[in-house]
Amino acid sequence: MDFLTFVERNGRRIALPAGEHVFRQGDEDRSVYVLEQGLLKAYYLSGDGRETIKSFILEGELIGSLASAWRKETCSFSVVTLEPSSVLAFDFDALHSACRRDIDLAGAMIEHLLAFSMKKERRERELLTESAEHRYRALIAASPELFERVRQKDIARYLGITPVALSRIRQRSDARAVGEGD
Amino acid sequence: MDFLTFVERNGRRIALPAGEHVFRQGDEDRSVYVLEQGLLKAYYLSGDGRETIKSFILEGELIGSLASAWRKETCSFSVVTLEPSSVLAFDFDALHSACRRDIDLAGAMIEHLLAFSMKKERRERELLTESAEHRYRALIAASPELFERVRQKDIARYLGITPVALSRIRQRSDARAVGEGD
DNA sequence: GCTGCGCATTAACCCGGGTTAACGCCAATG
């Protein structure tokens, strides 16, 4: 069976207005979600209330907390809609056990997980080896659409810096760009 | 088929002295390696020659560059032995296609990838939300053995800071620990 | 149309980490 076929057969469609949570850090949520329409943000909340953004989820992408859905612990992060959104929710265990019966589905699962792993590795490398300014410019190059749909403070929290720091980086970058006529 | 069975049947055993590379950033290496004995370090080399450490690989763990083995690009990082080591090398494509024929193997692959994904997510969270000092203390708590086997400069590069900065953190931590009688 | 709120900008000040360099230690090598 195809991956999308599985999701369409087993998923419950959920519509959410902007600013609504899909799940919250600490919840026990065994579901995984496919985003059909809209835009989500996945973020961590530190003990002192500081927010840092793990990722933005675009149409067609998958989201769910492995810690909760797979390991049966609690969600390690929260997911909230930034725009009115529609998700398909399905049970992780249903997918997991279907993979034990259906080798095509297992193959699709492996491809998804390989792609996911590479994405996480790339982000790990960026955080480990590149400066905030470098990451900012790389993000503009890689996902310019994002800047149309996401507040600057969320971009900053995604880059791992404060909105104030991002504003300064933009100031520096823009000055340089003007200076270079670029 | 079991995962280890697959590796034992298809793997070539390779013995390496300390300081030897398993593969280098930029290589086209389609293999994946299981570490039998020894200790490996996976690291990135930036354009200017700066080294940052992606991970340490302990006995029983898996290592390989998804970019090269799966995506057929070049390795995004290098792997070198820190101690005399023995690895089992096997072809990623052989595993990948065996997963299409053998549903048990596919299941094992899925478990491995889920665990790997969670590990990468945890590291991403640490880099994004925690200070270098916090990460240092967490590492002591989580992997005290590592400090017996790895030079302090490599610990520093793993934490994403310079050896000098780590020395300062230790100085601060130790002073605090003595002050607290802890 | 007014009010209030959240956001982006800017400035001032602080602090942690980078850089460079000096020093001492130890292990490997001759």
Added chain:
DNA sequence: CATTGGCGTTAACCCGGGTTAATGCGCAGC
């Protein structure tokens, strides 16, 4: 035994980002 080189420590200086606060803007709600 003397030399060499890598490592960890410490100090001095610089810089990027955090924090706080003031300002101005745009938008939602009344």
